[in-house]
Amino acid sequence: MEAAKTALIRETFSVGPLQCNCTIIGDPVTKQAIVVDPGGNPELIMARLEAHGLKVVSIIHTHAHLDHFLASGQMKEQTGATLHLHQGDQFLWDNLEMQCNMFGVPYSPVPAPDQWLKDDEELACGCGVALHTPGHTPGSMSFWFPAAKLLIAGDTLFKRGIGRTDLWGGDYATIERSIKQRLYSLDEEATVVTGHGPDTRLGDEMRENPFIRA
Known part of the structure; x- marks a missing residue:
């Protein structure tokens, strides 16, 4: 029962x-939230935050391709949240x-990032860590939330x-090295949130991904 009360709030939707x-990603206690890859539809994202009773404090990007940032400037303007990206991008x-x-x-228009993400950096809310997983782009990042067994892999x-x-x-x-050494070393029971399309399970990708297996 206690675990259910403290579980992270997580909602993923396409934009x-x-x-x-x-x-x-929201902390149910502090009500602070991270938004990952706001690629458009800022009104929808803000509505979902409001529905969960969350305040966004940090906007983080898996990489800097256009489809992962389109609402970032508007969200920063509305919320004052900081923008984060790896400097490689x-x-x-x-x-x-x-x-x-x-x-x-x-x-x-979107302003410059407020802070460069670093490998193994603790994320806002203290609930996860940034992993540098280059290959799709030089600065591609994944975000690992160990307690929730949740991996946000972006387009990696x-x-x-x-x-x-x-x-x-x-x-x-x-990208092969990033997947094999960084992602496939994580808990294979983890849910993987991808940059586009459905979630998957890390262990399934380790065994069945036709491009890169463990």
């Missing part, structure tokens, strides 16, 4: 024109308007798939 998975963040133009997506790992490496800064050997 934006490219249907990026946005995830809200600064060149992508600096060229967000160019990315939007390439894909025909309206650009909403998908259900029976992996992130593409043919975009700016992508590298197959690097």
Whole structure:
């Protein structure tokens, strides 16, 4: 019963024109929240936070491709939450308007990140840790919440798939190393929230992912 009371609040839903998975992680005690990859539809994200009674204090990004940031500027303006990204993706963040133009997506201005994420950094609310998992992009991050057995993998790992490496800064050997050494070393019972599409189970990917197995 006590475990149920203190379990993290987690909701994942797709947003934006490219249907990026946005995830809200909330502390049920402090009511503080992290928003991961607000890729559009800021009104929807704010409505879901309000429904859970949460206040967002930190907006964190798995990487700086356009579909993972489209609501970040508006959310920061509305909430005062800080923006976080790995510095390896600064060149992508600096060229967000160019990315939007390439894909025909309206650009909403977004300020520079407030803080660079670091490998093994503790996240806001003290409930998880950032893992540097480059390959899809140089600064790709995953977020691990051990008590909840929850992994937010962004576009690094998908259900029976992996992130593409043919975009700016992508590298197959690097993403293979990130998945094998960092992600597949975690609890195989963990639920994996992917950047797009359905959740999966880490152990299933370790054994059945056709691209990279443990």
